[in-house]
Amino acid sequence: MKVKVDNLVKVYGDVIALKNVTLSFKAGNIYVLLGPNGAGKTTLVKIISGLIPPTSGDVYVNGLSVTENPSSARNMLRFVPQEPALDWLLSVYDNLYYYAWLLGLPKAERKRAVERVLKKFNLSDYSNFAINQLSGGLQRRVQIARAFLDETRPLLILDEPTIGVDPVGKLQIWELIKDETSSGDILTIVCTNDLSEAEFLGDIIVLLNKKVIRVLKKEDIALEDSVEIVTSSESIIVNRRELNKTLLSLIYDGIEIRSVSPKRPSLMDVFREYFGGGSE
Known part of the structure; x- marks a missing residue:
């Protein structure tokens, strides 16, 4: 079929x-x-x-x-x-x-x-x-x-x-x-x-x-290239392509960055990357 x-x-x-x-x-x-x-x-x-x-x-x-x-x-x-x-x-x-x-x-x-x-x-x-x-x-x-x-x-x-x-x-x-x-x-x-x-x-x-x-x-x-950024106030998941831009923005805003590490994304993470917000 x-x-x-x-x-x-x-x-x-x-x-x-x-x-x-x-x-x-x-x-x-x-x-x-x-x-x-x-x-x-x-x-x-x-x-x-x-x-x-x-x-x-x-x-x-x-x-x-x-x-x-x-x-x-x-x-x-x-x-x-x-x-x-x-x-x-x-x-x-x-x-x-x-x-x-x-x-x-x-x-x-x-x-x-x-x-x-x-x-x-x-x-x-x-x-x-x-x-x-x-x-x-x-x-x-x-x-x-x-x-x-x-x-x-x-x-x-x-x-x-x-x-x-x-x-x-x-x-x-x-x-x-x-x-x-x-x-x-x-x-x-x-x-x-x-x-x-x-x-x-x-x-x-x-x-x-x-x-x-x-x-x-x-x-x-599981292979989607995502990174988790942990700041003093929140955790942010970004695609690796956006990592440098996001880090520079956080530093410019004076936000403390505590860690940056690879993250195995869920389907929710992938959905948010392409569509933003929640599902239909």
Whole structure:
């Protein structure tokens, strides 16, 4: 399974959502799209999923153009949108069974698939509950479970997969996503606001802000060239490229410098370097 994003542009009126985005994705990896508000992450995965068209450029799923063959590309896809997409009055079981029917699973396979995901996502005790009787976190778990009904589809895309889910539930879902991708046959793309989620899941992290800022492998983060400056009043993390400039500024301001040492950065440090502030 391979996905190629080729010089993608998306414009809404006067607003540029994506600008000349080119990326390649391949099976066996979890790719995390990370960036600030309005960075174009959701727009990008919706175009890959064939839900909205690009203004220009194209996406190729296993060589098939998504703009020219949207249905063929979608037949390889499992997509979990950020927005709720469940029937509130149906039970958990019926929601899953109905979705299995929409996916085209044979009748004999639907019940087995539903029971399998109920067990996998610890939802068996809630199978007869209506969706509107569940907490937001459980509703989200049901929505993700739907994406695991048809395991033959090799492209898994999740937009904010654990939003509203409690910490234990998050960890369970993260492990399931990693396990699903570990076979080497599945390509997984995740959009997330959660830096801990990105750090846990991401084999490859794409820093996006309308255009591709940088593509990082997990091991690259540990090699980011950062330095910690400890002063009399605070600790400052800077990229080594900015070290001399920062030191001169501190000295000029009369601030006491107590130590300067290399630092293994976290994903938060990398995010701050490129975007400043916090995450989306």
